[in-house]
Amino acid sequence: MKKLAIILIIAAVCLPLFAAAATEEAATTAAVDYSAMSLDQLKAAITTKTQGVLTVATSPDFAPYEFYSIAEDGTPSLAGFDMSLAKYIADYLGLKLDVIPMDFDGTIMEVQKKNVDLGMAGYSPAPERAEVMEFSIIYYTGGQSFVTTKANAEKFKTLADTNNKAYTIAAQTGSIQMGLAEENSPNADIIALVKVTDIIAELLAGKITGAYIETVVAESYQKNYPDLEIVLPVSYEEEGSVVGVAKGNLALLEGVNRAIKAALEDGSMAAFVAEANEKATGNILEGLLPEPEKKD
Numbered sequence: 001m002k003k004l005a006i007i008l009i010i011a012a013v014c015l016p017l018f019a020a021a022a023t024e025e026a027a028t029t030a031a032v033d034y035s036a037m038s039l040d041q042l043k044a045a046i047t048t049k050t051q052g053v054l055t056v057a058t059s060p061d062f063a064p065y066e067f068y069s070i071a072e073d074g075t076p077s078l079a080g081f082d083m084s085l086a087k088y089i090a091d092y093l094g095l096k097l098d099v100i101p102m103d104f105d106g107t108i109m110e111v112q113k114k115n116v117d118l119g120m121a122g123y124s125p126a127p128e129r130a131e132v133m134e135f136s137i138i139y140y141t142g143g144q145s146f147v148t149t150k151a152n153a154e155k156f157k158t159l160a161d162t163n164n165k166a167y168t169i170a171a172q173t174g175s176i177q178m179g180l181a182e183e184n185s186p187n188a189d190i191i192a193l194v195k196v197t198d199i200i201a202e203l204l205a206g207k208i209t210g211a212y213i214e215t216v217v218a219e220s221y222q223k224n225y226p227d228l229e230i231v232l233p234v235s236y237e238e239e240g241s242v243v244g245v246a247k248g249n250l251a252l253l254e255g256v257n258r259a260i261k262a263a264l265e266d267g268s269m270a271a272f273v274a275e276a277n278e279k280a281t282g283n284i285l286e287g288l289l290p291e292p293e294k295k296d
Contacts, residue, residue, distance in 0.1 A: 152210065171211060
């Protein structure tokens with residue numbers, strides 16, 4: 001009994017000390033200042049889903065951000081300035097790049113679940129996304145637009161004209177453009193479509209009246225489909241595009257931010273945008289590649 005009593009006394013004294021030490025260690029870890037590290041120190045501190053690999057989710061239906069460029073022999077390859085920036089970030093941090101194409105909604109979910117390290121799909125820093133991912137600094141500033149066809153352009157002099165129950169207005173599922181549709185056209189028949197390519201197809205077919213699309217993306221489509229008309233700019237508080245980083249991975253966030261700053265300062269980002277806009281006017285495919293046929 002005496003031994004048991006002694007053990008209980010020791011436990012009562014020591015456990016709070018151990019708990020305090022653990023708390024102090026956790027606080028120290030949380031307070032790591034990654035911004036004060038040299039690049040080599042930061043590289044050593046960065047952890048990724050797969051060691052030595054930067055895994056990135058993207059939705060290749062958003063030219064000139066991300067899409068498939070089709071070579072003369074018919075071979076598709078991922079292109080767009082998000083993809084060029086992803087390669088730049090990986091190289092900057094000394095990592096191999098692994099890009100996983102999926103639907104836009106899926107990119108957000110995969111970042112939230114930490115199945116990937118980054119999401120790069122033309123994200124705007126919407127407040128609701130901040131709950132499931134870290135935001136990088138803004139790497140590209142664009143704008144938002146209301147788009148229709150030339151035949152319907154005269155119907156829309158102001159955004160108030162879009163707020164009509166006789167109109168069907170589309171936006172991409174899970175996008176900030178859907179929020180803009182709900183804000184500016186609440187009385188319209190608002191529909192969500194998975195891919196921007198679906199929106200363009202429905203618009204050109206006359207099945208919808210108009211759509212909310214990011215301006216640079218709409219401009220890219222307009223070059224290939226002259227019947228499209230960008231009729232109205234749409235203001236949005238959170239202008240600009242960011243990289244989504246898995247929540248809590250602050251070392252990687254710091255590395256991504258440093259890479260973006262370097263790309264902006266050395267002119268690489270401007271070159272990526274110019275190259276992507278040029279490729280987007282060529283032979284491209286937007287959306288996921290078809291599954292290969294299974295052989296018997």
